[in-house]
Amino acid sequence: GENVEQHPSTLSVQEGDSAVIKCTYSDSASNYFPWYKQELGKGPQLIIDIRSNVGEKKDQRIAVTLNKTAKHFSLHITETQPEDSAVYFCAATGYSTLTFGKGTMLLVSP
Amino acid sequence: GAVVSQHPSRVICKSGTSVKIECRSLDFQATTMFWYRQFPKQSLMLMATSNEGSKATYEQGVEKDKFLINHASLTLSTLTVTSAHPEDSSFYICSAPVYRDTEAFFGQGTRLTVV
Numbered sequence: 717g718e719n720v721e722q723h724p725s726t727l728s729v730q731e732g733d734s735a736v737i738k739c740t741y742s743d744s745a746s747n748y749f750p751w752y753k754q755e756l757g758k759g760p761q762l763i764i765d766i767r768s769n770v771g772e773k774k775d776q777r778i779a780v781t782l783n784k785t786a787k788h789f790s791l792h793i794t795e796t797q798p799e800d801s802a803v804y805f806c807a808a809t810g811y812s813t814l815t816f817g818k819g820t821m822l823l824v825s826p
Numbered sequence: 827g828a829v830v831s832q833h834p835s836r837v838i839c840k841s842g843t844s845v846k847i848e849c850r851s852l853d854f855q856a857t858t859m860f861w862y863r864q865f866p867k868q869s870l871m872l873m874a875t876s877n878e879g880s881k882a883t884y885e886q887g888v889e890k891d892k893f894l895i896n897h898a899s900l901t902l903s904t905l906t907v908t909s910a911h912p913e914d915s916s917f918y919i920c921s922a923p924v925y926r927d928t929e930a931f932f933g934q935g936t937r938l939t940v941v
Contacts, residue, residue: 750930759832759919759932760870805869813860814921814930818869 718743720808722817729796730825737820739806740788746808749782749789754803754819763804764791796824829853830922832933839910839940847905847936849920855900856922860930861893864917876903910940 719742729735741749747768752760766773766780766789773780777796782789789808793800801824807814829852839845849859857878862870874895875883882895892914894906903922907914917937921930 752932757917757935757937759830759921759935762931813872813875816869821867 718746718808718810718815720806720815720817722806722820724820725818726821726823728823728825731796731798733796735793735796735800735822735824737791737804737806737822738788739790739808739817740786741808741815742787743808743810744784744787745810748809749780750807750814751778751780751791752805752807754805756802760805793822796822798824798826800824830920830931830933832920832936834936835934836937837939839938841911841940842909844906844908845910845938847907847918847920847938849903849905849922849933851901851922854922856903857900859897859903859920859922861895861903861905862919862921864919864935866917870919873905876905878903907938910938912940914938915940 722739750765751763753763754760764775764778764780766782777794779792803819803821805819806817831850831852833848837845859876861873863873864870872885873888876895876897878897878900884890897903917935919935921932923930
């Protein structure tokens with residue numbers, strides 16, 4: 717089955733800095749890679765996703781890159797704000813079941 | 827966008843009782859829904875896949891007689907934690923894909939505390 721590794725487990729940045737979270741996956745058949753933001757006590761919210769036929773996708777301050785050859789994908793957040801503080805999960809799937817990374821707690825200090 | 831509604835958001839129950847959690851897709855039909863369990867500061871662990879009109883598929887190590895899943899319609903799946911014990915206390919989250927192999931939308935989660 718699929719195995720997703722996510723790093724770092726925690727990330728502290730100053731407001732305005734950029735944050736990068738990286739994930740690797742094992743199953744070359746995976747073709748869909750979503751990123752979720754989870755605030756305390758709430759369910760995960762999809763923030764951006766990418767499919768295997770695309771190398772990069774951007775939505776305002778958030779971007780995701782995918783390297784299928786190396787089997788890794790990354791989340792980039794620019795101009796971070798305190799409200800970006802949350803736990804971020806990457807996931808991968810080739811079918812209907814998502815495999816999640818272990819999460820990254822992002823702390824953005826004012 | 828697609829919305830998945832989960833109810834209740836919090837529940838406290840006594841040991842030995844059963845608790846039912848509902849997951850509804852509000853603006854789309856979901857033949858499949860997923861139930862996850864999340865311990866504090868940990869990732870989401872898939873418990874089972876709920877299939878409309880057929881039996882749920884449970885992940886290894888998940889007791890199907892303890893976590894009863896019913897997917898009675900294309901918009902509703904329920905998870906019943908039977909004979910709950912304190913170790914069942916956790917955050918339970920459901921999700922539903924809008925289309926196969928595409929984004930999954932999550933419910934708000936249910937914080938279960940068994941006392």
